[in-house]
Amino acid sequence: MKITPISGFPEYLPAQRIIEQHFLDVIRQTFELHGFPSIETRAVEPVDRLVGKGGDADKEIYGVTRLADRSEGRSDSDAELGLHFDLTVPFARYVLENAGHLAFPFRRHQIQKVWRGERPQEGRYREFTQADIDVVDVGELAPHFEAEMPLVIAEVFRKLPVGQMVIQVNNRKIPEGFYLGIGIEDVAGTLRIVDKLDKIGPAKVKDLLVEAGRSPEQADQCLALAAIRSEDLSFVDQVRALGVEHPTLDEGLDALAAVIQAGIDNAPGALVADLKIARGLDYYTGTVYETQLVGFESWGSFCSGGRYDSLASDGKTTYPGVGISIGVSRLLGLLIGNGLLRSSRSTPACVLVAVNDEETRAGSTRVATELRARGIPCEVAPKPAKFGKQIRYAERRGIPYVWFPGAGEQGDQVKDIRSGDQVDADPTAWEPPTQDLRPQIIRAES
Template identity: 45%
Template sequence: MIKPRTPPGVMELLPRDQIAFQRMLDAIRGGFERFGFLPVETPVMELSEVLLTKTGGETERQVYFVQSTGALEKQDEGRPELALRFDLTVPLARYVAEHEHELAFPFRRYQMQRVYRGERAQRGRFREFYQCDIDVIGKDALSPRFDAEIPAVIAAVFDALAIGDFTIQLNHRKLLRGFFEGQGIEGERQMLVLRELDKLDKRGQDAVRATLAGDGFGLSAEVVDKLMAFSRVHSNGHADALAKLDALGSGTLLFEEGRDELRAILDQLKALGVSENRYAINLSIARGLDYYTGVVYETTLNAYPQIGSICSGGRYDDLAGHYTKSKLPGVGISIGLTRLFYQLREAGLVATADSSVDVLVALMDDAMLADALALSQRLRAAGMNVETQLEPRKLAKQLQYANKAGIRFVAMRGEDEAARGTVAVKDLRRGEQFEANDAEIANALLKAKETGHA
């Protein structure tokens, strides 16, 4: 006998949690599709040569390689031919470059699949997790107008997920770099300073100030003050965001370009009718990756800042330089749904879902089986998800089962109801019972289903 168990670092759910998870996936997909994004799925395995174009990075250390039995037996030396994707960005780059001549640009795609990373096993760290990504890819160029559409999608998605108030925080790499330029901080040092500023929350003002003014950086007290003040800028409401941007004073060409783009994004969000509570500028947002070149996004739950960003991304200049000579700039975001679901559950923010089954059709008497089957099919034809009790069992047990399984309605048709041409229904959520004619039962149930949602 072998102990049945999953490998460490994966999330496997019981059905009712899986239903809750699936509803989140569906809501996200719905939001992505509302904004015209098209679905893409890529294979979980990519050729190692294609997947691992950069070598030696931390990412590669986390890659899972795949080998068939045959390849293992050959004891091939060197890197196995296949590897599991570690994100959806590299597969997107490969996909767009491979199908460049078959796609229409700007190409809006969404992709919601699992990715794999050999993370250190740890609570809340996953080796297999869902990413839900959208990106818009341009050919040669991509209008900054797409930068404003992305937060509108994020807002629609998280409104639909209904996990509480959230703020999409915006910053701009050109604004940041322009500001650094203005302070005489150039090139590589910009990244190093950014990295220090990123630690403000953890290390506190004084420690970061000391580092920046210390020998390593050698910045003047005045510059350090300006940096600290800059990274503390965040807005509250639309007008405040514009005012805070104005109040930054004038700067380098790059700085002004970044500020103009941020202003345009704010204008466009307003035109899109996105509630001004949903977005803010936050000039401390940097996003670790060198990859981003324009706007950057982070999204936080207002009541749970400790969860960190639940949806991040930004604008990049060159998606697929390893695969094609075409310049493919893009903008996108990613939701790490497995981690988010885990954290929401820990915070008590996802309740166990009701069953996906709407109605249990009870078996009142074994002689009524054909009747119960026919009733089930009528309800299914009306669009309800129906489980039929197929084996004789005490009614109390059937009700108990429905209750435990999160099935809201139990339809009961015994000899009495059959004689009357009716069906009795128990609404377990409301603790009520009603009866309807055979001809009306499907509509009565659909109507009851619409009311009294938990």
């Protein structure tokens, strides 16, 4: 049977997977530093729980059925199952199912694969990994959590070798209050048009707004609001200068100022108030987040989220929350696909222990056992070939050191195969330089 890749289901070679692992490790460690425990949910949900929750994702759900049931005829008592297409729908179900066992406000992170049967294209997959954090509470959620989320994300991107990532922040209450203040009542409809700004430009947005019934003056005001962007708190005065008054606008400006101030205090340079951010504002109810990789703005947002008043509800209790999700596979796919990241080696092994002959393999294995006992990843050479060949085995995988048992007058020697330096070494004491212990992820200059 011929083997061909399945479009939209990417797989990495070992050296690329090391890059992915580094990203996932940094994300998890940072989420944990900020006190977000991990949960994982099953890959499947009942289809009737998935449908109607994902907007466009709805029609792209993968259904899951036992092949045996197909031929035998399914029992009607079994709910039909589908693969989850995001981590929010299963999280909402998890909170309702386990509410009695969780402590609220409940923080969690979740890093898992999700599946969508969309048409594959560059940077869009049918199977991909998302990394989410959310905080949910019972009944009410304190606003300071909206300032906390982007600090976590800023730290993730500061630690990842991606270049400069900017977190764009807006608050639903700003356009809502502003629009109401200038007499526009269809807030959601107006936001949907303003959202096209990056794609079609301000002139065409104005045309569409006027077509939709806004006056030319209202349209100009909407565009003036959307043009405001600042890394500091000056966006507040810029909005005030437009001369619009509304209590909801005041609330939104105060809330956004608090988020930006927390960024200035704890993650300088990472956040920007960007009042053109409109995506998601029709279902989020407070702060919203998007991100841009500086120099690669056309790639769009790799990390989005916001505040919602009802993640889930069981009829009696409502769970408001705030969350943000990193599109790990899309980000990695573009960075790796465009040659911007590489790994210094294709294996975790830092040392290859050479073998003189099969009779002394046991000695080489004991050296490896000693090195591992002190946390040094290593591998024993597969064959007692000529040393040049054993060195090439290491070279091919990027393993930086080859260990030669009994090569020195005092005992063993170890060679840095990049420099050629070979020195006496004791397997119970030798340590590689810290930067050689693990594979290095290298950001190519673009």
